[in-house]
Amino acid sequence: MVKIGVLGLQGAVREHLWAIEASGGEGIIVKRPEQLEEVDGLIIPGGESTTIRRLVDKYGFMDELKKFADDGKPMFGTCAGLILLANNLVGYDEPHIGVMDVKVERNSFGRQRESFEADIAISGVADNFSAVFIRAPHIVEAGEDVEVLAKHNDRIVAARDRQFLGCSFHPELTNDHRLMNYFVKMVEESKSKNFA
Template identity: 50%
Template sequence: MPLIGVLALQGDVREHLRALDEAGARACPVRRLNELESVDGLVIPGGESTTLWRLAVAFDLLDPLRKLIAGGLPAFGSCAGMIMLADRLRDGAGGQQTFGGIDMTVRRNAFGRQVDSFERPVGVAGLDGAPFHAVFIRAPWVEQAGPGVRVLGRDEGRIVAVRQGVLLATAFHPELTPDRRIHELFVSMVKGTS
């Protein structure tokens, strides 16, 4: 069973830990570099991307995480985590930085404010069965995906799920649903079987 860390600076940490356990992985929260060095993969949870960036700087994790992700550490980002995995950012806070890794341009809060949050089914390539019940909360979307990025899901034409190599990102929050198919996909990516 792979050991998958959940970046525990803020956001849906407990929800991702539970989802990973139910998807067949051992899961642990990570806040420090020495904790990151023992994991086989990493989840970057939803929350607030500028807060994640500032806390990553405060905990001296920004550059080490960039290097680990560039070096092949499998990572999955949901919502703010998608923003943090983007190589390019639109509508970021002044000076906002990301971990990068996925050749995409992401727009923060693209679907609107908190009051504009919504849920609806989204077809996700690679998942068997019914469309995924997606929960969008102040969600981003992908405005541009590079040639090596596989688009896995769209909502009304907007890109909301992508994969590039061992990196996976969704604009929505699969951890807030009982459906574990996206976490299972990430576990299989960490194992090297997908």
């Protein structure tokens, strides 16, 4: 069984743990940088990206998160987590972790009161996935090697770049675990390669 960490600084941490466990993985809340050594994959949940970044810096996570990515371990960013993974942010000079070859715009679907649900098709995952958008970002541009997995109203809302997966919405807020299943499989494949 793969161990998947959920960065426990802010956001829907418990809901991600339940989704991991429903998908056959073992979920662990990561609150200290050294815990990253114990997990095979990592989820960076939604929340407020600038707050998460402040906490990442405060608790000394940044170098360890970059090392985790360099080691080839899978990472999944949901909503604000996608913003942290992106290597280019609209209106900002510097990315956060900056490992995924996408350009992301924050709050591009409006404010909190404009939150909504939409059925979307996610390539290789589901023809009809109920996606919950809350102050959601979207991917403005994706690098040539990035696989676009889903769009909503012509905006890219899910993509994969090597071992990095990102989405604009909150898959953990529904009982549909197909996208989490997809990530758990990514982690299983990565782990079996590392042991091969």
